[in-house]
Amino acid sequence: MKILMVDKNKCTGCHQCELWCGTEITSVSKELTRAIHEQPQPVPRVYVEGKPFALQCRHCEDAPCIEACPNGTMRRDPETGLVYVNEPTCIACWMCVMACPFGIINPSASMKVAIKCDRCRNMGYPICAEVCPTQAITLEERKDYRTKAF
Amino acid sequence: MRYVIIGGSAAAISAVEAIRSLDRESQIDLFSDEATPLFSRVLLPYYIAEELSKPFLNFRSSDFFEQYKVNAHLGVKVQELSVTSKTILIEGGETYPFDRLLLATGGHPIVPPIPGIEKEGISTLKTMADAEKIYQLKGQRAVVIGAGSVGVESCISLRKRGMEVTLLEQLGQVLPTVFDEEAAAIIQKKIEHLGITTITGERAIQFAGNGHVQRVITESRELKCDLVVVAVGVKPAIELAQKAGMDIGSLDGITVNAQMMTNVPDIYAAGDVAETFDITRQANWINAIWPCAVEQGRIAGLNMAGKKTLYEGSFRRNSIGNFIGVPAISMGLTRADTCSTCEAGESFQEIKRRTKESYKKLIIRNGKLVGAILVGQTQKAGLYLTLLKKQIEVSDYLPLLISRTLNFMDLLPLIRRNADRFTETEFKEIMDTGL
Ligand SMILES: Cc1cc2nc3c(=O)[nH]c(=O)nc-3n(C[C@H](O)[C@H](O)[C@H](O)COP(=O)(O)OP(=O)(O)OC[C@H]3O[C@@H](n4cnc5c(N)ncnc54)[C@H](O)[C@@H]3O)c2cc1C
Numbered sequence: 160m161k162i163l164m165v166d167k168n169k170c171t172g173c174h175q176c177e178l179w180c181g182t183e184i185t186s187v188s189k190e191l192t193r194a195i196h197e198q199p200q201p202v203p204r205v206y207v208e209g210k211p212f213a214l215q216c217r218h219c220e221d222a223p224c225i226e227a228c229p230n231g232t233m234r235r236d237p238e239t240g241l242v243y244v245n246e247p248t249c250i251a252c253w254m255c256v257m258a259c260p261f262g263i264i265n266p267s268a269s270m271k272v273a274i275k276c277d278r279c280r281n282m283g284y285p286i287c288a289e290v291c292p293t294q295a296i297t298l299e300e301r302k303d304y305r306t307k308a309f
Numbered sequence: 310m311r312y313v314i315i316g317g318s319a320a321a322i323s324a325v326e327a328i329r330s331l332d333r334e335s336q337i338d339l340f341s342d343e344a345t346p347l348f349s350r351v352l353l354p355y356y357i358a359e360e361l362s363k364p365f366l367n368f369r370s371s372d373f374f375e376q377y378k379v380n381a382h383l384g385v386k387v388q389e390l391s392v393t394s395k396t397i398l399i400e401g402g403e404t405y406p407f408d409r410l411l412l413a414t415g416g417h418p419i420v421p422p423i424p425g426i427e428k429e430g431i432s433t434l435k436t437m438a439d440a441e442k443i444y445q446l447k448g449q450r451a452v453v454i455g456a457g458s459v460g461v462e463s464c465i466s467l468r469k470r471g472m473e474v475t476l477l478e479q480l481g482q483v484l485p486t487v488f489d490e491e492a493a494a495i496i497q498k499k500i501e502h503l504g505i506t507t508i509t510g511e512r513a514i515q516f517a518g519n520g521h522v523q524r525v526i527t528e529s530r531e532l533k534c535d536l537v538v539v540a541v542g543v544k545p546a547i548e549l550a551q552k553a554g555m556d557i558g559s560l561d562g563i564t565v566n567a568q569m570m571t572n573v574p575d576i577y578a579a580g581d582v583a584e585t586f587d588i589t590r591q592a593n594w595i596n597a598i599w600p601c602a603v604e605q606g607r608i609a610g611l612n613m614a615g616k617k618t619l620y621e622g623s624f625r626r627n628s629i630g631n632f633i634g635v636p637a638i639s640m641g642l643t644r645a646d647t648c649s650t651c652e653a654g655e656s657f658q659e660i661k662r663r664t665k666e667s668y669k670k671l672i673i674r675n676g677k678l679v680g681a682i683l684v685g686q687t688q689k690a691g692l693y694l695t696l697l698k699k700q701i702e703v704s705d706y707l708p709l710l711i712s713r714t715l716n717f718m719d720l721l722p723l724i725r726r727n728a729d730r731f732t733e734t735e736f737k738e739i740m741d742t743g744l
Pocket residue numbers: 315316317318319320321340341342343350351352353354385386387388413414415416434435436458459462546549579580581582597598599600602626628
């Protein structure tokens with residue numbers, strides 16, 4: 160399956176991906192100048208933090224968030240392997256938040272659903288990879304790393 | 310291969326999924342004495358509160374049993390288990406043979422021996438039938454006995470239905486096994502803000518009323534009521550195992566090894582019924598929570614289908630979500646000083662950080678995280694969970710761990726240093742970040 164790779168040497172911490180993710184995916188207006196005034200405030204599903212580095216859901220092979228979810232809201236699309244939140248059934252219990260080893264699920268108090276990256280599964284191409292000015296974020300085939308020393 | 314699974318909830322369904330990931334063909338017979346299949350117990354308070362209707366209580370789609378080719382025997386109680394002839398006996402007298410069996414029988418709600426407990430209008434909350442009963446009970450005033458997770462959620466669900474609710478807890482704080490006093494105080498305030506009266510440090514000694522409960526009598530007062538929910542915990546449903554002479558642990562759960570196998574070969578146990586090794590306590594414990602039941606069911610299922618897989622161990626983890634209205638997460642031990650399994654020479658440390666709206670506490674034993682409480686800011690809870698589960702030495706990372714800016718990237722060097730503790734798939738996900 161294809162995953163989003165992030166190159167830490169290319170990520171400058173410009174937050175473009177965050178801005179576009181929030182606008183394109185979460186906002187109602189889909190326009191930055193209007194999105195910033197929306198209530199509830201649109202939130203991104205990618206986080207530029209630390210070194211800096213853009214991090215979003217890894218769509219784990221053994222996903223702890225799916226195991227933790229008490230009603231099957233967090234699920235895997237059998238065709239693409241992508242992990243997503245079926246928002247209409249989310250009860251905002253934040254069990255998945257507690258389980259995600261990357262801390263990338265947003266327990267949204269205003270939306271009352273768990274918000275996380277679904278790798279833009281209903282769009283042609285992930286928006287963060289599309290807008291990244293240095294191409295630090297790219298869509299690539301998941302590799303087998305066993306041979307490589309950690 | 311013939312599989313028999315007793316129970317039809319979290320651990321059982323997770324085991325079915327694991328078995329089927331390796332074995333598409335063998336016969337699986339699943340028995341549950343609850344007639345309603347595939348509903349999640351965790352959602353019962355939402356049902357009582359009228360926030361979710363029945364179809365939304367399911368945690369798997371209604372065609373699950375067809376999809377996974379499972380012969381589901383619902384509303385059927387298993388009466389006996391014979392370990393010598395490898396058969397089970399169900400009500401009505403039929404027997405079923407098995408090659409591998411899973412006991413995922415969960416727990417029974419504890420019914421405390423308080424005089425008058427048999428009166429009408431008093432219920433525990435465990436099954437769909439309990440939830441239905443509580444939902445149908447008429448009246449304006451409710452008392453909930455026990456301020457654990459189920460008790461607190463029960464009182465909120467009744468409050469949301471417009472009732473006058475009193476929460477009675479014999480210990481000195483709400484959620485005593487989940488939070489420390491400081492976090493509990495924040496949550497208690499929130500509960501009271503919803504219009505619920507909380508009484509702590511006081512126990513119910515009698516239920517009074519003529520057939521139907523009318524008053525709960527405590528050591529120092531009488532609480533008028535029309536209905537009572539008793540939520541003082543669960544105990545493992547070990548009848549079958551006990552009758553069959555299997556090993557039962559000191560906490561009255563079925564003892565299992567790291568493959569979730571009982572002392573009898575080919576018989577496995579998982580979920581609320583099983584006593585497992587608790588990573589934070591370094592001792593056997595029963596962690597009767599949903600994620601543990603799912604994990605253990607998966608490990609049992611994989612081993613039953615022939616793939617040797619070891620359980621890393623269990624530990625408590627609870628999340629108070631939107632239902633209660635304060636985001637709060639707690640895992641592992643809640644206090645350094647009340648750890649019953651402390652050994653001489655162990656050093657405990659508590660680190661706290663408190664602001665007006667948030668509270669964070671980490672409990673460290675011998676340089677490793679064994680407990681974390683987060684109130685307010687919770688998004689990074691999973692980072693603590695990884696460190697706790699893998700028992701990674703964190704001594705030189707404490708300032709980062711308690712800081713507001715904790716993030717995965719800054720933790721990565723620590724995770725790398727401990728790469729040998731991660732499995733192949735966990736490994737892969739870290740590598741996939743391009744690091
Ligand atoms: C109201 C409520 C709220 C909860 N909220 C949370 C929460 O927010 N977070 C959390 O982590 N956990 C929560 N829990 C706990 C969680 O539901 C349990 O940990 C989980 O359901 C355990 O799953 P299990 O498969 O081990 O057993 P159970 O869910 O107990 O299922 C066991 C099944 O086996 C059946 N069975 C037993 N004996 C037999 C027999 N002889 N023959 C046939 N069938 C039999 C039982 O009837 C039952 O259906 C909650 C529990 C309740 C009751």
